[in-house]
Amino acid sequence: MSGLDLGAPASRATRVSRALPFPAGAGMARWVIARNAMAFRHGWVALVTGFAEPVFYLFSLGVGIGALVHSVRTDGGSEVPYAVFVAPALLASSAMNGAVMDSTFNVFFKLRYAKLYDSMLATPLGPRDIAVGEIGWALLRGALYSAAFLAVALLAGVVTSWWALLALPAAVLIGLAFAAVGMFATTYMTSWQHFDYITLAIQPMFLFSATFFPLSTYPEGIQWLVQATPLYHGVALERGLMLGEVSWALAGHTAYLVVLGVIGALGAARRIERLLLT
Amino acid sequence: MLVSARGLTKTFGDFVAVDGIDVEVRRGEAFGFLGPNGAGKSSTMRMIGCVSPATGGELRIFGQDPAVDGPAIRARLGSCPQADMLDEELTVQENLWIYGRYFGLTKAQTRKRATELLDFAQLTDRRGDKVEPLSGGMKRRLTIARSLINNPRTAPARRADHRPGPAGAAHPLGPALPAQTSRRDPHHHDALHG
Ligand SMILES: Nc1ncnc2c1ncn2[C@@H]1O[C@H](COP(=O)(O)OP(=O)(O)O)[C@@H](O)[C@H]1O
């Protein structure tokens, strides 16, 4: 075996990633992303549905409920129309939903049925490349949907602050946290029935993370529970940015999501290593 | 030396799947492991393919240690799995294209190599089709073609060294007979069969 001149995998990224004490990777996660983009071209219908859902919610809730509720007093203390109040929460929840879908159903199929990761691991790619690549892909898709949603929200007149420019990176961060944890959880699943647990975790979060009404309206006894959930932090972050109610609390929400994302990504890579490299 | 193993061991919990085998495979040899089901052939091949860490003993592929240089070794191996494990969401040629990128080949290298391999596997006229509806034989040919994607070659075919393999290598896999040297590839390819 000689004369093999590889493109340039021994880049700086490769050397750095090899030195890290995490599950092995070759700094080639981008090819996992490229693979998903390639597959996605054959199934672009998913792109439309991923975008349409939060927009439908915005109009049905914002316009429908907004006609009944008129205005809401936010936890930040301002009085805003209901559509303005709910739009950031829809952005946060759709970032969550998209990330969870990508990192659970799709990853489960690839891991258990398509054996896609087995064939990737026979190449220079390592478990970390797979984890980072899959999560990165979920984020890319999520960013696309979030950008589209923000554009619609802007046109609908429910964006009121320049801070909303940061709403897109914030949505990507929410996606990161949920995609990473979702992928981590998926590595423990062995049958499709286990997805009921995912639904069980996601549905109540969607409804009760100060999504549709402010935290202050919850009974005091369960406010701490609401504040413990990751989506609460996502919603609070987006709402702070889109309404321009910026305070240090936003840094706290950001930190929560970052930590969750890092733990999830490391856990997912570690588990893939355990499962497939035995 | 392509592969050299000394006292190579693999255990799963208490169960000893590969019990201290010694193997040497030189360049140009085609080498096969024969043995009854459960003898440990696949476990050995997975260690050689750097997708399964050895529990004990010493293993060197191209003189490198899989525990240290796994990605670099895998970059040079043509690994042809038992099950086809093709990417069914992609077309025939996309399977080759993306696999080349996993190996760190450039786009131009990959495309050129894919074209040659499609021809070799007689899949050129199916290149734009999804993998799923292909016949079993076609899928197998595509799997083999894909496993050769990282072996670009410009030099003339190497002198094939048809010396018999290390038949003296005694191990619990049963008689490790050197398989018949076959030329699976129009360009000579060092072949290991599990
Ligand atoms: N991941 C694993 N966990 C536990 N036991 C395993 C695992 N892989 C293989 N074995 C066991 O190791 C033995 C050798 O298996 P294998 O290498 O697949 O044999 P062969 O390929 O020669 O038929 C078998 O008894 C098998 O059940």
Ligand SMILES: [Mg+2]
């Ligand atoms: Mg076997």
